[in-house]
Amino acid sequence: SQQGEEDPQALSIQEGENATMNCSYKTSINNLQWYRQNSGRGLVHLILIRSNEREKHSGRLRVTLDTSKKSSSLLITASRAADTASYFCATAAGAGSYQLTFGKGTKLSVIP
């Protein structure tokens, strides 16, 4: 079953603009992760944020986590055509449990 729900389902922006994707989940978590999937390929881990963290940065990526609202957001700044992909949030339930439950994803298109 899907835990997370990403919003929007699809997003189209111009190169250079910022892209924001949101994820909501239902149960308490140990950590939340974001993955990228290029068309027809496997997933690539982008960033992990733990339940006691509120914000995390990695290069052009910024992730926030609000455990009171059970939501997270992924911001990609200064987007590039190569960022075109589907982005999934995934939650890990408890400490020591490494199983991930994925959302349905946001399909991002960056237009050159």
Place this chain on the structure above:
Amino acid sequence: EAEVAQSPRYKITEKSQAVAFWCDPISGHATLYWYRQILGQGPELLVQFQDESVVDDSQLPKDRFSAERLKGVDSTLKIQPAELGDSAMYLCASSPRGVRANEQFFGPGTRLTVL
């Protein structure tokens, strides 16, 4: 950088036939996962191995699916007989021990089409 290997990349089969997928995780990775991803959806866990032992196969349809990781290294996922609804991408992922155990490394997947 080391990668998770999967084969075949594409498989077309007729319903009621048997199919098998192979995964070779990154060397030294103790945990191995098999996921099924239906087009337009996120991956859903089928089975998790820790070394050669099954940790969780509660979502594996055991009447037709089986998975093994006999020596705790590579793994095989089998479907027999295949049904039309099994058409999907089958993804394998592995995780290391230690501080990066939370991170999963995915292979390119096997795209299965059942006719």
